[in-house]
Amino acid sequence: MKSLVVYTSQTGFTEQYATWLSEKLNGQIMTLDEAKGRVSAFFENFDALIYGGWAMAGKIQKADWFLERLESWKGKKLALFMVGASPNESPDVPKVLEQILDENQKQYAKAFYCQGGLNYDKMSLLNKIVMKIFAGVMKKKNPEAGEMVSKSYNIADPKYLDPLIAYLKEVK
Secondary structure (H helix, E strand, C coil): CCEEEEECCCCCHHHHHHHHHHHHHCCEEEEHHHHHCCCHHHHCCCCEEEEEEEEECCEECCCHHHHCCHHHHCCCEEEEEEEECCCCCCCHHHHHHHHHCCCCHHHCEEEEEEECEECHHHCCHHHHHHHHHHHHHHHHHCHHHHHHCCCCEECCCHHHHHHHHHHHHCCC
16 A cells, blocks of 8 residues: 655654654655645555644644545545644543544544644744643643643654554555
């Protein structure tokens, strides 16, 4: 299966997952900016197209480019993954994944979540401010969770790609 992983990463976690995924699939990898520069015929050469972006406010950031093309790629294996700071076991993860694709898109594409972490050193100033405010609010509701998101941490692991890889390898 010839695969292409397209990604955008703010702090490096999504890039790490995209790299792990392309290695496991023996596929090609490129940034979203590189993919945007390609003509549509370029994508016809792939059996599987995967988009990865970071999670923010319950959405996969910059996923519109991929979502707008899903219909035209229907005959391929299609997947999206989002990388966020919450553990995979968080009760919010299934709720967020449910909202990424509409009912029609769910017929031929699937969304996945991979826990990553936070890296305040690589965040934009605006995102640092938003996260610090969020951490303060969280500390009042759930001190342990609030403390966790108040500083950088890394909980990424390639094993969280296993469900996505299994989906891509399913026979249609």
